[in-house]
Ligand SMILES: Nc1ncnc2c1ncn2[C@@H]1O[C@H](COP(=O)(O)OP(=O)(O)OP(=O)(O)O)[C@@H](O)[C@H]1O
């Protein structure tokens with residue numbers, strides 16, 4: 149037998165009105181479920197947003213000539229007019245376990261026309277093999293295939309194809325000003341289309357092999373504008389960028405290494421805002437729950453005031469009575485938590501591994517220069533889940549404070565004579 | 568009387584309890600001076616509203632007097648802060664109420680051990696005392712039952728065991744037999760009589776019950792909050 153009777157009394161009192169106990173616990177358990185799932189889901193969306201912002205087209209890190217941004221001038225290639233040994237620098241940059249892929253890119257503004265239609269676009273020269281490993285927008289083409297070097301082939305976004313009224317196999321005229329001041333133009337074959345869901349990309353980016361674009365705009369093969377880098381985790385980007393910058397320092401190429409968080413600060417701010425929103429969820433959910441639980445506890449302790457009077461009469465201190473009620477609340481909290489975990493865990497596992505797809509209902513959502521497709525994809529967050537568990541326990545204990553105080557103040561003589 | 572007994576007696580001196588009821592005041596206890604010696608078996612009788620319960624509560628430290636003093640085990644109760652009073656009730660006073668004395672979530676044994684647990688009596692000693700008292704009271708075999716599974720008479724016996732087991736200076740019982748049939752009342756009285764004679768436990772009852780009065784060895788009659796008569800009877 150325990151040395152203190154309070155925990156025993158508290159826990160057994162919980163079993164006295166099983167229906168009421170289960171209802172109350174269910175309320176808290178649903179609060180737990182709501183908080184954990186809502187936050188898990190929001191995090192899923194945030195992850196997808198960050199993922200798409202960094203993985204769809206851009207990389208998580210971009211390496212440019214220090215002068216390249218923001219004008220993105222054709223002349224500001226890495227290493228200046230002399231360029232670099234592209235393969236060697238790529239090898240040097242990718243020498244880090246946290247890096248998944250690196251890819252060289254050349255950019256040039258240009259005009260694309262077909263028949264009567266002409267659109268202005270950004271011509272993007274890529275190494276198709278490296279690009280597929282790095283970004284995702286070329287992974288699943290909506291039609292056709294990737295362009296092959298030396299054959300004047302290109303792919304464009306679906307929106308651009310629509311504006312040009314062109315299909316796979318059609319010829320497009322590309323016009324762009326060359327680095328030597330000349331006007332380059334050539335005939336290219338449309339071999340594929342891609343779709344990111346971001347209109348500003350899908351309507352503007354034409355992708356062709358690096359060397360074909362270099363030939364069109366008269367740049368040496370040593371001259372590229374960008375090296376894009378992808379890492380295992382978007383949140384590693386700043387660290388890895390710093391490491392790359394340190395590596396390249398020795399080469400004295402005058403480069404700048406920019407993580408995505410610097411390129412798209414809005415997303416970083418937005419995720420910080422959403423982090424605050426998690427606390428708001430906890431406060432709202434458990435702030436509501438506290439009234440329900442307090443009401444139940446008040447009822448339960450009121451019904452038992454004669455018992456508290458007996459305890460106090462035969463020598464229990466008010467502190468002892470408070471303890472018995474708080475033990476009851478703690479037991480209620482643990483029971484609710486167990487119930488909460490029992491209903492939350494299977495749903496989290498299910499929605500993490502096989503999220504129900506809501507894209508049919510609302511389609512893709514563009515936000516912060518990224519795109520998310522609405523699924524019930526949830527992410528686990530042990531830290532946050534622990535916090536919700538703590539909030540639940542505090543709610544249960546907090547709800548019991550006033551009832552416990554009331555119980556300890558029951559006047560024994562009057563209560564017992566009011567038979 | 569040994570010096571130890573001196574300390575264990577209970578005295579009230581010019582004790583008053585006045586309740587303020589709206590505009591009128593109720594003098595529930597009026598100028599009661601009384602000494603109860605260790606080992607007494609005293610009945611407090613009187614019509615309803617005569618102040619029996621109020622006097623017991625004053626002696627037991629559950630109610631504070633309006634005027635006058637109560638001394639229990641050498642402590643002047645009216646001067647003690649609440650937590651000390653709680654401690655004193657725990658160590659010096661046993662209570663038996665009319666009904667619903669027991670905590671329903673505890674077994675008979677746990678109920679009986681409750682004050683000893685708060686006193687810090689060792690598990691071994693608690694078990695020994697409860698076993699002995701349960702054997703005396705014919706409660707063997709019922710130790711693990713909860714109050715809901717005991718008859719009214721059995722519940723009152725557990726309450727008496729609980730009151731006695733913590734070795735208080737006196738046990739105050741407010742109409743302990745009021746809810747019992749006559750057979751159960753007699754059995755409970757036999758039990759208290761026996762505990763009084765064998766162990767020297769001091770009992771003070773408030774009662775309407777003729778049988779209780781007959782078996783008491785001192786009979787105090789109250790009328791309108793005053794002591795009307797105080798008779799030592801030969802037992
Ligand atoms: N808390 C209280 N507030 C106001 N008046 C009270 C209070 N307690 C008791 N009284 C009054 O004090 C008087 C004495 O009551 P008490 O309960 O002591 O009588 P009693 O002799 O025990 O009666 P009974 O035999 O009915 O139990 C009564 O008039 C009662 O109404």
Ligand SMILES: [Mg+2]
Pocket residue numbers: 619620621741773
């Ligand atoms: Mg009474």
